Amino acid sequence: MTAQIVTANRLTDGLVVYLDGAGAWSERVEDARIGRGEAECAALQASAETPGQAVLVVGPYLMDVAAENGTPRPISNREVIRAQGPTVRLDLGKQAERA
């Protein structure tokens, strides 16, 4: 059964965000709410595309994850990089703030 989460870019600063369990947008992929199966995933995506969401995020879409003990982990290289931050100058981007 497919496990997916919704991701987008935040409107105010363009940062990568994920739809969490409370319907809010978190910068951490670990917080993302997992949808299992087509119906659940479609519902998640629909909840991200409302006019209310359009002033919060840009271009939400569903992405595949591996669910490890209920914690989502990105699978594709692109999504791994989006979650971790830029691969050059680790001292300047998202990783630097997390450190």
Next chain:
Amino acid sequence: MYRYDEFDRTLVLERVAQFRGQVARRLSGELTEEEFRPLRLMNGLYLQLHAYMLRVAIPYGTFSARQMRALAQIARRYDKGYGHFTTRQNIQYNWPKLE
């Protein structure tokens, strides 16, 4: 070196006012992302993998020390304290905020 004159200054001020209005309308929801995208692209604001990117063209790749310091100030105040000089002799800011 490019010589800025009153025509340039007026053009820039008008363009800034126009874009400021467009950004405000996007943030309020009056403009959709589809409507806003071509407008922000015309002003050098791109949405990339990790964040927005603002490209500032430097005519002839040549500028004064005073201008360089102004660009540095912008990086310090509005970005993460650095800028990226491209092979096209532009400067790009990698973490600007839309708001």
